Amino acid sequence: MSLSNVRLDAVRFVAETGSYAGAARVLGVTQPNISQQVRSLEADYGVRLFARLEGRLVPTALGQKLCDAAERMAEARGDAERLLQSRSSLARGEITIGLGNAMPGMALVAAFHKAYPGVSIRVETGSHEKITRAVLSHGADVAVLPEVPQDRRFRRTHLARTEVVAIAPLAHPLARHDSVTADQLRREPLIYRASGSSTQRAVDRMFARSGPVPEPFLTLDARDGLYEAVVSGLGVGFLWRDGTSRGDGIKRLPIAEMGRAETHETVFALRETTGKIVDAFFDMAAHFEGAPSALAG
Amino acid sequence: MSLSNVRLDAVRFVAETGSYAGAARVLGVTQPNISQQVRSLEADYGVRLFARLEGRLVPTALGQKLCDAAERMAEARGDAERLLQSRSSLARGEITIGLGNAMPGMALVAAFHKAYPGVSIRVETGSHEKITRAVLSHGADVAVLPEVPQDRRFRRTHLARTEVVAIAPLAHPLARHDSVTADQLRREPLIYRASGSSTQRAVDRMFARSGPVPEPFLTLDARDGLYEAVVSGLGVGFLWRDGTSRGDGIKRLPIAEMGRAETHETVFALRETTGKIVDAFFDMAAHFEGAPSALAG
DNA sequence: GGTCGCTGTGACGTGGCTGTAACAAAGCAA
DNA sequence: TTGCTTTGTTACAGCCACGTCACAGCGACC
Known part of the structure; x- marks a missing residue:
C-alpha cells in the first residue's frame, strides 16, 4: 500500500478539474496514468474516492477529506522545495x-x-x-x-573587536610581562610595517599621543616577514591582537597607552x-x- | 530532482536519532539506504543538511527548517492514511x-x-x-x-417478499373479513398516496386490471399521515404489507386481485x-x- | 591488537511511475 | 443516423527510485 505524492496529486487534481483527462493536462502526464493512479489507490484501500455526476467526477465525502489532507501535504512539500531551491541558488x-x-x-x-x-x-x-x-x-x-x-x-x-598589540620574542625580557608601555617600547629596536598599514597608523598615533614617534630599526611590507623577524629576535613588532592564529615563538603584549584605541x-x-x-x-x-x-x- | 516521502523521512529521522544507522533502525531499512537518500538529496540541491559534531550528525540550520516542513508533510500524510484505513475497515x-x-x-x-x-x-x-x-x-x-x-x-x-394490502379502521365492516376485493374497495372512500409512491403505482395497476381506477377521496404525501387518516375512520388506504411494524387500530386486508402481484x-x-x-x-x-x-x- | 559501531561504495533486484497503443463508451454537431 | 471528438480502460514496455547485500575503512574503547 502506497500513499505516494504522485497518487495524492492525481486525486487532488481530479477533484479540482472534474476529470482524469483534466488532471492529466494539469499534471503534464497522460490520462491513462491518472486513471490508473486513482484506481489503484482505491483498490489498495477498498474505498471510493469519486462519483460520476452529470458526466463529471465529483469527490465523495471520503475523497474530499483525502483531498484536504493531500492539500496540506502539498503545501508543506512546496515549502520544503522552496527552502531547498533558495539555498540551491547559493549552491554554486x-x-x-x-x-x-x-x-x-x-x-x-x-x-x-x-x-x-x-x-x-x-x-x-x-x-x-x-x-x-x-x-x-x-x-x-x-x-x-x-x-x-x-x-x-x-x-x-x-x-x-580588536586592538594593536606589541609582540616580543619569547626570550626577550619584555615577554615576562603582561603588558608594555610606550616608553619601554621606545628603548627597543622596533620593527614597523610599511605605509598603508592600519596597524602602523594605530602605532604611530599611539606614540604621538605620548611623546615623539620613534624611528624604526626595520620596516617590512609583509605581516609574515615582520612575524619572522620578531621570532628571530631582531626586535619588537606590532600586530592586530587576533590578526593571526599563529602564536609560536612570541608573546603578545597589550600596550598601556592604547587604552580606548580598540577598534x-x-x-x-x-x-x-x-x-x-x-x-x-x-x-x-x-x-x-x-x-x-x-x-x- | 525528487523530494519524495522516503527522502524526507530519512532526513527527519537522521536529525532525530543523530546517525544514519539510527534512522535506518527506526525506519526498518538498511543503513546504506539512508546514507544514500540523504546524500543524493544534498547532491541534487547542492546543499548540506547535516554537520558532524562529536561523532554525531546534527542538522544544519537549513536541515532543521527542512525537517520542520517534512514533519508537517508527515502529519498530513498520517491523517490521510488513517482516513483511508478507517474506511477500509469494518471496525470504524x-x-x-x-x-x-x-x-x-x-x-x-x-x-x-x-x-x-x-x-x-x-x-x-x-x-x-x-x-x-x-x-x-x-x-x-x-x-x-x-x-x-x-x-x-x-x-x-x-x-x-411483499405486496400491497388495504388497511381499514378496526370499526369498519371490512375489518371483519380476511381479504377484500377491488369492487368492495371501489365502494369505499379511498385514501391514496401522492405521485411517486410505489405503493400507489401498485394500487393503480391493480384497479386498472379489473376495471376503472377509482378517484380517491383523499390523497396524502406521507405514509404516517395516511395511517392516521385510516385509524381516524376517514377511509380505506394502502400500504406494503410489512411496510410498518405498527398495527394498532387497523386491519390489514390482502386484495384478491393482487394475485401474483407480489413483489x-x-x-x-x-x-x-x-x-x-x-x-x-x-x-x-x-x-x-x-x-x-x-x-x- | 581485537571488538564494536558507524559510514561509504558498488552491484544487483523489485516495484512505482511513466508513456504508448488499441479499443470502448459517451457526448455533440451536422 | 452518422461521424467526429473527448474521455476512460486495459495491456504492455521501459526507466529509475528504493531497497538489500557484501564489503572495506575509520574511530573509540578495552
Missing part, C-alpha cells in the same frame, strides 16, 4: 573576499565555506590600503578589515555589490562568534 | 442507507448495527422516487425499496459503490430473515 557561484588580517576573517571564511561548499571562494590578502582599493574597484566582493573608513558607499557589519574588525562591501552569496556572507558575519578554536572543528 | 466507518418503507429495512438496519457497532449509520427515508434518486446521486450508499427498476447500474439482493423488498446500490461496509450490508441482507420480532431483540 563564487565570491572574492579581501582580508587584511588572517584572523578572524579566515575563520569566517572557513565557516562560510563549510556552510556553502558549492561556492568557490577566492581570498585576496594584503594591506589595509590594498584591500580597500580592491573593494572599491570590485576586485573583491567583500572584505574584512579593521577601521573601515566612514564612507557611505559601503555597507558594513561588525565582526569582532572593530568589520565586514564591508560596496552598497551596489549585491547578490545572494554576498548577502549570505554578511548574514553569517552578523551571527558569527567563531574563535580560532572554531577553526579547529 | 459510516454508511448511509435509504429506506422507502420502514419495514423490513429498519429491521435489517438494526441487525446490521448490532453486528457492526463501530459503523455509524445514517438513515434516509422518503418516497420511492426520492430514495432512488439518492442512490443514483450517491446521497445514499445503499437502499431498501420494493420494485427496484431493472437497471444495470444497480446491484441488488432480495430481502423479503420484493430489495437491497440495492450502484455497482460502483463498493467497500467493505457496503459489501457487509449486502451480505447481511442476503442472509436476513428478520421479522418484526427481530426488532424486539
Whole structure:
C-alpha cells in the first residue's frame, strides 16, 4: 500500500478539474496514468474516492477529506522545495573576499565555506590600503578589515573587536610581562610595517599621543616577514591582537597607552555589490562568534 | 530532482536519532539506504543538511527548517492514511442507507448495527422516487425499496417478499373479513398516496386490471399521515404489507386481485459503490430473515 | 591488537511511475 | 443516423527510485 505524492496529486487534481483527462493536462502526464493512479489507490484501500455526476467526477465525502489532507501535504512539500531551491541558488557561484588580517576573517571564511561548499571562494590578502582599493574597484566582493573608513558607499557589519598589540620574542625580557608601555617600547629596536598599514597608523598615533614617534630599526611590507623577524629576535613588532592564529615563538603584549584605541574588525562591501552569496556572507558575519578554536572543528 | 516521502523521512529521522544507522533502525531499512537518500538529496540541491559534531550528525540550520516542513508533510500524510484505513475497515466507518418503507429495512438496519457497532449509520427515508434518486446521486450508499427498476447500474439482493394490502379502521365492516376485493374497495372512500409512491403505482395497476381506477377521496404525501387518516375512520388506504411494524387500530386486508402481484423488498446500490461496509450490508441482507420480532431483540 | 559501531561504495533486484497503443463508451454537431 | 471528438480502460514496455547485500575503512574503547 502506497500513499505516494504522485497518487495524492492525481486525486487532488481530479477533484479540482472534474476529470482524469483534466488532471492529466494539469499534471503534464497522460490520462491513462491518472486513471490508473486513482484506481489503484482505491483498490489498495477498498474505498471510493469519486462519483460520476452529470458526466463529471465529483469527490465523495471520503475523497474530499483525502483531498484536504493531500492539500496540506502539498503545501508543506512546496515549502520544503522552496527552502531547498533558495539555498540551491547559493549552491554554486563564487565570491572574492579581501582580508587584511588572517584572523578572524579566515575563520569566517572557513565557516562560510563549510556552510556553502558549492561556492568557490577566492581570498585576496594584503594591506589595509590594498584591500580597500580592491573593494572599491570590485576586485573583491567583500572584505574584512579593521577601521573601515566612514564612507557611505559601503555597507558594513561588525565582526569582532580588536586592538594593536606589541609582540616580543619569547626570550626577550619584555615577554615576562603582561603588558608594555610606550616608553619601554621606545628603548627597543622596533620593527614597523610599511605605509598603508592600519596597524602602523594605530602605532604611530599611539606614540604621538605620548611623546615623539620613534624611528624604526626595520620596516617590512609583509605581516609574515615582520612575524619572522620578531621570532628571530631582531626586535619588537606590532600586530592586530587576533590578526593571526599563529602564536609560536612570541608573546603578545597589550600596550598601556592604547587604552580606548580598540577598534572593530568589520565586514564591508560596496552598497551596489549585491547578490545572494554576498548577502549570505554578511548574514553569517552578523551571527558569527567563531574563535580560532572554531577553526579547529 | 525528487523530494519524495522516503527522502524526507530519512532526513527527519537522521536529525532525530543523530546517525544514519539510527534512522535506518527506526525506519526498518538498511543503513546504506539512508546514507544514500540523504546524500543524493544534498547532491541534487547542492546543499548540506547535516554537520558532524562529536561523532554525531546534527542538522544544519537549513536541515532543521527542512525537517520542520517534512514533519508537517508527515502529519498530513498520517491523517490521510488513517482516513483511508478507517474506511477500509469494518471496525470504524459510516454508511448511509435509504429506506422507502420502514419495514423490513429498519429491521435489517438494526441487525446490521448490532453486528457492526463501530459503523455509524445514517438513515434516509422518503418516497420511492426520492430514495432512488439518492442512490443514483450517491446521497445514499445503499437502499431498501420494493420494485427496484431493472437497471444495470444497480446491484441488488432480495430481502423479503411483499405486496400491497388495504388497511381499514378496526370499526369498519371490512375489518371483519380476511381479504377484500377491488369492487368492495371501489365502494369505499379511498385514501391514496401522492405521485411517486410505489405503493400507489401498485394500487393503480391493480384497479386498472379489473376495471376503472377509482378517484380517491383523499390523497396524502406521507405514509404516517395516511395511517392516521385510516385509524381516524376517514377511509380505506394502502400500504406494503410489512411496510410498518405498527398495527394498532387497523386491519390489514390482502386484495384478491393482487394475485401474483407480489413483489420484493430489495437491497440495492450502484455497482460502483463498493467497500467493505457496503459489501457487509449486502451480505447481511442476503442472509436476513428478520421479522418484526427481530426488532424486539 | 581485537571488538564494536558507524559510514561509504558498488552491484544487483523489485516495484512505482511513466508513456504508448488499441479499443470502448459517451457526448455533440451536422 | 452518422461521424467526429473527448474521455476512460486495459495491456504492455521501459526507466529509475528504493531497497538489500557484501564489503572495506575509520574511530573509540578495552
